[in-house]
Each structure stands twice: as structure tokens, then as C-alpha cells.
Amino acid sequence: MMTSVGRLCALAILGGVLLSLMPEGGVRRIAGIGCTAVLLLTAVNAVQETDWSAFRIEIARYHELSEELAADGRDARDKLDRSVIEAEYESYICDEAARLGIVELHAEVTARWDMAGLWLPYEVQLWGSCGEHEKKELTGHIKAELGVAGERVIWHDG
Numbered sequence: 097m098m099t100s101v102g103r104l105c106a107l108a109i110l111g112g113v114l115l116s117l118m119p120e121g122g123v124r125r126i127a128g129i130g131c132t133a134v135l136l137l138t139a140v141n142a143v144q145e146t147d148w149s150a151f152r153i154e155i156a157r158y159h160e161l162s163e164e165l166a167a168d169g170r171d172a173r174d175k176l177d178r179s180v181i182e183a184e185y186e187s188y189i190c191d192e193a194a195r196l197g198i199v200e201l202h203a204e205v206t207a208r209w210d211m212a213g214l215w216l217p218y219e220v221q222l223w224g225s226c227g228e229h230e231k232k233e234l235t236g237h238i239k240a241e242l243g244v245a246g247e248r249v250i251w252h253d254g
Contacts, residue, residue: 100138100142114127185207188242189205196233196237205217222250222251
């Protein structure tokens with residue numbers, strides 16, 4: 097059995113062939129009007145035969161899928177933003193350590209989402225060899241400049 101779209105295409109081709117074979121004049125115009133009417137009735141019939149409940153279900157499924165993809169995209173962007181910001185804080189801390197004379201330092205910053213809508217440093221872990229004075233000075237700088245509580249600035253040996 098031919099689908100509604102198939103019937104519509106077949107009638108359009110048949111009508112075009114018939115009209116091209118007819119001589120110019122009133123008969124051709126009337127035949128053109130008749131072909132147009134048949135095409136319109138076939139199109140209306142196709143719309144009436146359409147299972148709109150299945151169509152609605154498919155639309156709902158695609159909407160749900162688009163929402164999932166958008167959420168995945170937001171999650172990926174947030175992770176990337178967080179990683180970049182943590183790396184920038186780590187670089188800042190290492191630059192500050194170098195200014196204080198601490199040459200061998202590795203920093204890892206953990207950022208948390210703040211109610212103000214920003215990734216802010218929450219915890220800092222440091223590995224390096226330096227004296228207690230330099231450790232206190234860098235810890236104080238991290239507390240004052242980055243707002244990280246002293247108990248969340250964690251030093252590890254070498």
C-alpha cells in the first residue's frame with residue numbers, strides 16, 4: 097500500500113504530465129484547477145491520517161533528549177571552568193612562593209562553587225622544601241589574598 101506522501105507525489109507527477117500534454121486554453125486551466133484540488137484533498141487526507149499521538153510522543157522524547165544534552169554541556173563547561181580556575185590559582189601560589197624564595201613548590205587548589213556564582217579556592221595542598229618562616233609567610237598570603245582558611249592550607253613534606 098502506498099503512503100500518503102507517496103500518493104501525493106504520484107498525483108503531482110501524473111497531474112504535471114497530463115497538463116503538459118494538454119493544449120493551451122480554457123480546458124488546460126480547468127484541468128489545472130482540478131489537479132490542484134485533487135492534490136489539496138490528498139494532502140488534507142494525509143494530515144488526517146497522521147498519528148498525532150505518536151508524533152507528540154516523539155516530540156516529547158526529542159525534547160527530553162535535548163534537555164539531557166544541554167545539562168551534559170553545562171556540566172562539561174563547569175568542569176572545564178573549574179579546572180582552569182584551579183590551575184590559575186595554583187600558578188599564582190607558585191609565583192608568590194618564588195617571590196618569597198621558595199623555588200621547589202607544587203600546589204594543588206580545590207575550588208568550590210560560591211553563592212556569588214564564582215569558583216573560589218577552598219583548599220590548598222602544598223609540597224615543597226622550605227623553612228617554617230617561609231611556610232608561615234606563604235600560608236598567611238594564601239589566607240589573606242585567596243580567602244582560604246588556615247586549616248585548609250595543608251603542607252606536605254618535600
